[in-house]
Amino acid sequence: MSKTKNHILKLLFKNRNDYISGQKISDEIGCSRTAVWKHIKELENEGYTIASVHKRGYKLIDAPDQLSEAKIYAGLTTKTLGHHLVYQDEIPSTQKKAQHLAEDGAEEGTVVLADEQTSGRGRLGRSWHSPKGTGIWMSLIIRPDIPIHKAPQFTLLTAVAVVKAVKHVTGLDCEIKWPNDILYKGKKFVGILTELQAEAADVKAIIVGIGINVNAAIDDFPEELKDIATSLRAEAGTAFDRAELIQEILKAFEDLYKSYMDEGFGLIKLLWESYAISLGRQIYARTANGTVVQGLAQGINDEGVLLLKDKDGKIHKIYSADIEI
Ligand code: BTN
CATH class of the missing domain: 3.30.930.10 (Bira Bifunctional Protein; Domain 2)
Incomplete structure (x- = not known):
């Protein structure tokens, strides 16, 4: 999208609940009113609904789900x-x-x-x-x-x-x-x-x-x-x-x-x-090198590391793994 059109769109979004005059837009952006009108038409072709009322200007009514x-x-x-x-x-x-x-x-x-x-x-x-x-x-x-x-x-x-x-x-x-x-x-x-x-x-x-x-x-x-x-x-x-x-x-x-x-x-x-869904449940943690640790998910420690208690009561610290429940 061109810089000017993007700028016009920003102004329309900013004034979404109100009309903004073509003159105000052209003053803020530093382009002619005809150029503003041309960009508004382009925006409409891209799916924006813009009300245009004589002596009041433009108002954004609806925008497509297009990110910008x-x-x-x-x-x-x-x-x-x-x-x-x-x-x-x-x-x-x-x-x-x-x-x-x-x-x-x-x-x-x-x-x-x-x-x-x-x-x-x-x-x-x-x-x-x-x-x-x-x-x-x-x-x-x-x-x-x-x-x-x-x-x-x-x-x-x-x-x-x-x-x-x-x-x-x-x-x-x-x-x-x-x-x-x-x-x-x-x-x-x-x-x-x-x-x-x-x-x-x-x-x-x-x-x-x-x-x-x-x-x-x-x-x-x-x-x-x-x-x-x-x-x-x-x-x-x-x-x-x-x-x-x-x-x-x-x-x-x-x-x-x-x-x-x-x-x-x-x-x-x-x-x-x-x-969290896994806490308090028996889970399998498969680490990147293929090792699998099975145990009870006890919680996370202060560093965000998962703590697993195996059947012998040993606590394993899991830094990175895929979890199967
Ligand atoms: C995962 O494997 O679960 C992590 C996926 C992360 C995807 C995001 S999408 C935005 C950002 N750009 C990328 O290429 N990946 C991350």
């Missing part, structure tokens, strides 16, 4: 998270892009968002199905002043933020499967990938990748996902506004991040445990 910077900014209530937003219609992976931006010094709170990923990445070297127009594929760059061993706590913080935001926007109560899958009725619809850039023992940046199946139809999932994955739309029977969910996630994340930096992991641990 303007749409995200319009309802963003965070103090800083997402204010620097890098949006692309198509990208290989938001995570890769965010990694590069972080290496190049991108500021804390930068968010990379795409409508489609062509090489989305999951945990443990897997790929992540990220089709166009139906999901949320985004990566956040944060730079907390913490030692490396605390970084996994951010996976749990993110999961809590997503559960809260999903509840707020959709009313659905979902559950967390350690460390980072979010499920609804046993089927996964969110994946979180937390990656670290570090110098000696200190964190330089954490890249938090969040993938959410929002409006996808199960029929469109690849065969191997049909029985184990779901989407919010499939569960609720209605489509959701992705921009609204993104805004809520960023807000919930920022609030929890502040609580974490001010008061530590306590509140997040409590919330995480209240949403």
Whole structure:
């Protein structure tokens, strides 16, 4: 989308409940009224419904579920998270892009968002199905002043933020499967990938990748996902506004991040445990090297590490694994 059109869209979103005159738009943007009119027509062709009333100007009535910077900014209530937003219609992976931006010094709170990923990445070297127009594929760059061993706590913080935001926007109560899958009725619809850039023992940046199946139809999932994955739309029977969910996630994340930096992991641990499905149950943890530990999931420790008690009473600390219940 051209810069001018994006700017006009931002103004329309900002004044969503009111008319804004063509003159005001052209003054703010520094283009002619004819150019404003031309861009409004283009937006209408792209699916926006814009009322146009003589002597009053333009008013945004409805917007398609098309992601854009303007749409995200319009309802963003965070103090800083997402204010620097890098949006692309198509990208290989938001995570890769965010990694590069972080290496190049991108500021804390930068968010990379795409409508489609062509090489989305999951945990443990897997790929992540990220089709166009139906999901949320985004990566956040944060730079907390913490030692490396605390970084996994951010996976749990993110999961809590997503559960809260999903509840707020959709009313659905979902559950967390350690460390980072979010499920609804046993089927996964969110994946979180937390990656670290570090110098000696200190964190330089954490890249938090969040993938959410929002409006996808199960029929469109690849065969191997049909029985184990779901989407919010499939569960609720209605489509959701992705921009609204993104805004809520960023807000919930920022609030929890502040609580974490001010008061530590306590509140997040409590919330995480209240949403976790595996605690108190016999589970299998399959680690990356193929080892399987079976035991009773006791909880997480202050570093977000899962504690499993085996049949001999020995406690195993699980740092990274796939969990089977
Ligand atoms: C998982 O395996 O469960 C984690 C999936 C993480 C997917 C997200 S989508 C946005 C970001 N970009 C990527 O390439 N991966 C993460």
